[in-house]
Amino acid sequence: xxxxxxxxxxxxxxxxxxxxxxxxxxxxxxxxxxxxxxxxxxxxxxxxxxxxxxxxxxxxxxxxxxxxxxxxxxxxxxxxxxxxxxxxxxxxxxxxxxxxxxxxxxxxxxxxxxxxx
Amino acid sequence: xxxxxxxxxxxxxxxxxxxxxxxxxxxxxxxxxxxxxxxxxxxxxxxxxxxxxxxxxxxxxxxxxxxxxxxxxxxxxxxxxxxxxxxxxxxxxxxxxxxxxxxxxxxxxxxxx
Numbered sequence: 001x002x003x004x005x006x007x008x009x010x011x012x013x014x015x016x017x018x019x020x021x022x023x024x025x026x027x028x029x030x031x032x033x034x035x036x037x038x039x040x041x042x043x044x045x046x047x048x049x050x051x052x053x054x055x056x057x058x059x060x061x062x063x064x065x066x067x068x069x070x071x072x073x074x075x076x077x078x079x080x081x082x083x084x085x086x087x088x089x090x091x092x093x094x095x096x097x098x099x100x101x102x103x104x105x106x107x108x109x110x111x112x113x114x115x116x117x
Numbered sequence: 118x119x120x121x122x123x124x125x126x127x128x129x130x131x132x133x134x135x136x137x138x139x140x141x142x143x144x145x146x147x148x149x150x151x152x153x154x155x156x157x158x159x160x161x162x163x164x165x166x167x168x169x170x171x172x173x174x175x176x177x178x179x180x181x182x183x184x185x186x187x188x189x190x191x192x193x194x195x196x197x198x199x200x201x202x203x204x205x206x207x208x209x210x211x212x213x214x215x216x217x218x219x220x221x222x223x224x225x226x227x228x229x230x
Contacts, residue, residue: 033217037221047218052217091159093159095217099217100215102165102173103217103219104165104173105150105162105219107159107160107161
């Protein structure tokens, strides 16, 4: 089954603190893409970070980093030095049919992140 | 690069009416995807194009839905005889085949009364 599970419907963090959002997925492919997207209220979906499964090194983008555990099929997002502008729905997504196919995305249900001042 | 654009941003219609949405992808992107997002859920894949060819349709896409990308540039998604269950956000995304990353437009929010 092509599924993405985000077990935390809501999370909150204090400004300047660190928060980790969890994600697990299911695939039989060996090479695929994984993503975290951010969707602020009433605004469009924005790519936060992406990981290619064949790369062992975890991706980082400024304050955002991932912990990719391929064997466990786990892909968590860490946000450091949280800012008020980080408040949004965060969606974990992956391409279950690997590279070279449709590359359609399968999304989790999302985690709503609140940042408290 | 102006990003992916969608029109209209909001649409309110009465049950049974037809509606059409437009998506303009990033100009050099050869792939275009449509997704539907209902409240509290992640987006779900509907269909995608590579250039002008529609290569896959989800079983979510009933026969009341049709999508086109006539010249491999913009795309339209039409819903005929709308039902209240069609109320959702319709998202368009574009990418370059093989690169994986999709860039999303702002979406069209449809409300069927």
